[in-house]
Amino acid sequence: MAGQRKAGPSSYFDPARIDTLDPRTAELVRRRTDALGPAYRLFYEQPVQIVRGSGVHLYDANGVEYLDAYNNVASLGHAHPRVTDAVCAQAGVLNTHTRYLHEGIVRYAEDLLSTLPPELGHVMFTCTGSEAGDLALRIAKHHTGGTGVVVTRNAYHGVTTEVAAISPSLGGLDSLPPWVRWVPAPDAYRIDPVALGYADLGEWFAAQVQAAIDDLAANGIRFAAFVADSIFASDGVLADPAGFLAPVREVVARAGGVYLADEVQPGFGRTGDAMWGFVRHGSETAPFVPDIVTIGKPMGNGMPIAATILTPEVVAEFGRDMRYFNTFGGNAVSVAAAQAVLDVVREERLQENARVVGASLRAMLGELATRHAVIGDVRGAGLFVAVELVVPGTDREPDEALTLKVVNGLRRRRVLLGTAGIDNNVLKVRPPLVFSRTDAERLVTELDATLAELGG
């Protein structure tokens, strides 16, 4: 797991610049570094001390309000009362684990499974998306008897040893163990499949994955799984053309591997078209059905809960040979929070809101692109939106330095968002799903002003 992270600029606070902070902030940063050690990072040149949240708004220690266009965990909005009430009520009564019978977890599991293709029959609960991905790989390897895993160039699938090993975005390509192969991400802005001799992006991407599987085989490594975040968040948010994952699904099945859809980021309605990000890569007549789905982040609106969802076939041998217990996984309080989230997503029609507001936001950003030549591309699905910044007059040369300036400029203008992509030149807009058209307008107005300020 050794590996150097990329040097140079980043959107994180540089500890060497602590003296540029106001004394109270500097003191808290100093205490934090002393207590938490050197591996932690803080967002922004000027870290934000958040003390309160409500809906799409966060408030710092001075009472200053920020528009949150970043946090996909508080998907229903910060401090949603339905989640708070559910958590309080359950915490005051009981919080135990899954080796006692409990009606709540069974009811939630049935409800959750009803939102997924019927082939995905079982759900196993963990606390984090990392644990869900780790368990998914354990089961995929047990099922296939193989170890080989294929991921995309800048994939991120979590922080346990096993999923960090399939996350080149963490430690770089040098950190990948011999059982991992990477393929370029299906980036429609930068890849012209026809010029490369393929019918479309899907065929091109499937060919990359097939080549990786063949290379594993040539090295005597049996193929276990292809793993992809269905929105390719850390590869730069790659959504279109919808359907481009269908051919790779077939390649994985033919090779006897497991298709693992990492829905930690796109799941729970964010992509607007459907509850799950992979759905838009299938159709009514040919639905897209992964063998395993992992979910997490927004599942409990901040309460730790995640899950691995599987076809009975994939988990059969594991269930026979091993047992599974995760002390906090599926605890009664986290499940109560998750049930509230699922209820509110439906009642408040948040998937529909993501679709409508996301489309508006992309249209406004597209208009902005006509006035700011640095905006090379605007893309996304629902409320998962990307704005790619390039050097004008070049062939899409990524402008990381400008991107970091924009992120910090927006932070000064009280709009919070982050970056994505292998070149770190993509603005990642991923707000709570209650984001309104007015919020989208505020974001676009502030981005417009920030770009003007920076001469972009």
Next chain:
Amino acid sequence: MAGQRKAGPSSYFDPARIDTLDPRTAELVRRRTDALGPAYRLFYEQPVQIVRGSGVHLYDANGVEYLDAYNNVASLGHAHPRVTDAVCAQAGVLNTHTRYLHEGIVRYAEDLLSTLPPELGHVMFTCTGSEAGDLALRIAKHHTGGTGVVVTRNAYHGVTTEVAAISPSLGGLDSLPPWVRWVPAPDAYRIDPVALGYADLGEWFAAQVQAAIDDLAANGIRFAAFVADSIFASDGVLADPAGFLAPVREVVARAGGVYLADEVQPGFGRTGDAMWGFVRHGSETAPFVPDIVTIGKPMGNGMPIAATILTPEVVAEFGRDMRYFNTFGGNAVSVAAAQAVLDVVREERLQENARVVGASLRAMLGELATRHAVIGDVRGAGLFVAVELVVPGTDREPDEALTLKVVNGLRRRRVLLGTAGIDNNVLKVRPPLVFSRTDAERLVTELDATLAELGG
């Protein structure tokens, strides 16, 4: 990670016996199996459907009250109002992650570190003990440049791929990868170190670990870490003689490895003598100081929170080369729960209660042993107590069948506890730390009656 679990009897519910359950319970078990799949287990021949908890008591769907002598997670007692209040208050205000500044996590980290030896300077937050152990191994391997890990025969350190690989209690010895070596556990009831040519149990144990390290070296595997749960819970609860871990600590340091104390089970005052289980293996003049400590289970009284605590030296390279972020690790709500737990452990003097009530309980169980020949040994520290059952008239032959009957007999008498040990013949008594002398008397009375009933 393939590997067969032990066949034969277990303390889990056998799904083939679903028709022996009352119709309502059977229906919930059936729905649960359909939704959660084949890898989940339920405690007891007759699973318990818990709906409410308070202090040391749990209540089932029919309102029947049980004495909880099993659950170490709800260490302050079930549904402790201080934890509930802290969780409600924080959930209603803000629940974000560690890339914004937050006073709560810094204050808690400082408070937690003040309970540990000063050499352990940094704390990194995860959601589960499994994640804490996984992160600890990632860091230990990064620090030492080695991969070799030594554990005990029936160790359990968690469920991620990495820590499941060092947990022979999960998949058996056949499941251990080439970089893991196991040593017999330091079992004072079964091992006579003097007869084996050693001064004491500590010297004997250190020699086993040294031999394992030598064997790694002989196979070209560089030693990274020795990992031990300081109370050896799954090896059968091995506490005495206090101090027996001191020699192995030296062996590990001399070999250039990391000593990882897994305090997920013994931590937070349970062993009675100190806040942390490893402390009783040192002395005032020669304190016992691990390089890394992992904590979890009782840390948030059921809210998912765990941590990896390290010396600055061990984490320096990792902090330089990698970044660390765990979305839910150290979230504001879990930290608020953890702060309440630490406050209550001190204010209600739970460590002292564990020491006093634990000693009483062991004394009463010792008296019981004089009347029931099946009780081979009574041992433990604080409120982590073991009762080992053997076949009378034999040389300590383990009686697993009787042990399972006792566990199920006690469940019928409304006392909940579990089993431990490689031969599954040890009753594991590990109640919430608010367990009183009266609760201890009730436990002993019911165990007496159960043993009498079973002819033991």
